[in-house]
Amino acid sequence: MRHPCLVKVTLWVASCAVVLAGCASPAARQDASDTAARFLAAARDGDTAAACALLTPRTRDDLAFAEGRPCAEMLPADRLGGTVEDADTWSDEARVTTDQGAVYLTGFDSGWLVSAAGCRAGDDEPDQCAVG
Template structure:
């Protein structure tokens, strides 16, 4: 399954889950915090730290030629913003920020970002600057 297909499935699950009310779960809180740490590193110009918070595939997708992941993630100018919501289903999460949507996956060491700089495209999969 491709990342775009997976992100589309995650978005569909999120849309279904959005209709149900409830309190923030521990998983949602941890996913929010992971997204906030990622954007704090980006905003602070700490590219390598931001890359350490990405899935290995997402970090690899940013490495090009002589450039490092850290240089590439900072060059994207990811918008971020305040967290406005989070949804968790199993080991997948979506965190919505004021100017961005982030997708995460839960690993043994915690939540890692697998999609950032994501914008919805109607019925199509999200279009993400960072994918993995």
Template structure:
């Protein structure tokens, strides 16, 4: 009798743990994306650059031949508007706003924006992005 009870309790703990983990990742990705958008809206390009993934920041600086804080304003990224959806797949996330989609990755120190200013594209390419990593 104890084995089924123990198995049932263990299963419940595993299921509840699994349900909590995706929500925590969704919340983390959503917070990082909203913070990135707020920094852009406030003109705080230093903070926005701090939320970019290393590869995305390096690509921007290489393309523009300037530090991120100087290069980011010239990208004319759309303001996302209200959050419409958050999709997390492991350590990758899509944050859908009213007017754009952000792509994020989870690093050891938190979520970072890998691509911004993304809009759906018909055909083979699913999104066209203003800012993206290498």
């Protein structure tokens, strides 16, 4: 039989781990916000090559695959914009809200990359995104 104190300590440690796993660090939120801002600025400035470099490999490939042309030619820069307002992170996923919608990001060892952008919430439907 386990000692009652050991059971309480184990439960306390498990509870702390769950709470900490759900918390986003301010640094992670800031890093995600910075990446989204760089992506949006590159798109706004017409630097689609720089914007594409900030996309996840899958998103970049999906965008290029649609027409068989490079990402930089296919990126709908005219549908991407906004100013970063807030960010939420969960483990290796982030949602950065802008004054024109949202940008979704995925964390990699090298940092945050954009997985979807130009996203606007639909009525009782998933976000509709220009990219992703």
